[in-house]
Amino acid sequence: MNNYAFIDSQNLNLAIQDLGWKLDFKKFRVFLKDKYKVSKAYLFVGFIAENEKMYSSLTDAGYVVIFKPTLDKNGIIKGNCDAELVLQCMIEFNKFDKAIIVSGDGDFHCLVEYLVEKKKLLKIGIPSKRHYSSLLRKFTKDFFYISDYKNKLQYGITRTKKSKKSNQKKTAPTKKTVEIKKTAKKGMAKKRGEHSFRHRHLR
Numbered sequence: 122m123n124n125y126a127f128i129d130s131q132n133l134n135l136a137i138q139d140l141g142w143k144l145d146f147k148k149f150r151v152f153l154k155d156k157y158k159v160s161k162a163y164l165f166v167g168f169i170a171e172n173e174k175m176y177s178s179l180t181d182a183g184y185v186v187i188f189k190p191t192l193d194k195n196g197i198i199k200g201n202c203d204a205e206l207v208l209q210c211m212i213e214f215n216k217f218d219k220a221i222i223v224s225g226d227g228d229f230h231c232l233v234e235y236l237v238e239k240k241k242l243l244k245i246g247i248p249s250k251r252h253y254s255s256l257l258r259k260f261t262k263d264f265f266y267i268s269d270y271k272n273k274l275q276y277g278i279t280r281t282k283k284s285k286k287s288n289q290k291k292t293a294p295t296k297k298t299v300e301i302k303k304t305a306k307k308g309m310a311k312k313r314g315e316h317s318f319r320h321r322h323l324r
Contacts, residue, residue: 124243125217126153126162127210128184129202129224133267136225136248140268145276147182149267152274154183157221157243163187163209165202203228210236219243223267227254237263 137144146164153159164179168188179186187209189202203226210220210232220236222229223246236242237260245260247253248267257264267274 122158122218123216124157124159124219124221125210125213126157126159126221126223126246127206128162128164128246129206129222129226129229130164130166131202132224132226133246133248136252137267140249140251140271142271143276144267144274145278146179146184148274148276150183152270153221159221161185161213161217163206163213165189165206165209167202207232214241217241221246223248225249225253225257227256230254230256233257233260233263 133144150162153162162184164184165187166176166179166189168190176186176188187202187205189205206222206224207229210222218241220241221244222233222236222242225247233242233245242260242263244265245257245263246267247257247264250266250268272278
């Protein structure tokens with residue numbers, strides 16, 4: 122299968138942060154590849170110059186990063202990438218078998234509907250169960266919730282493999298240990314004998 126993912130990074134980021142944790146995008150790329158056979162993942166981002174190092178790391182992690190110029194309105198950065206995501210999906214339409222749309226934004230309702238009609242929708246990645254557009258609810262059978270995979274995808278959490286049970290045999294007791302045990306048993310037997318003797322003669 123040759124599947125593509127189209128990821129609304131702003132919606133994904135804000136939804137996960139609202140849940141109180143941070144998504145590890147490198148782990149997420151591996152997750153998409155392993156679970157859904159995603160060969161190409163487009164990540165749509167509002168460009169901010171001071172974040173260039175982060176953008177490079179996202180590219181290294183395997184994403185195709187698509188930028189949109191941002192606007193600063195009274196200190197609030199605006200960089201909605203909805204149109205870019207839809208456009209890129211249509212440009213690539215004949216190159217992929219199935220598409221995954223990662224967003225809970227209802228603005229993608231028409232895109233999802235078209236992909237379903239053309240039998241090209243694989244899944245919709247909803248960042249949070251708490252909040253997503255009601256316009257997408259008719260497609261719930263195609264949902265997967267990214268928040269359900271917190272243990273796998275959380276930034277800063279390293280998953281360790283469960284330790285295997287040791288197959289080593291118990292070490293055989295040494296000769297000294299055996300002698301100590303025998304001496305202890307003899308001592309206990311002697312005490313029991315003395316106690317029995319005293320008990321018989323005191324009656």
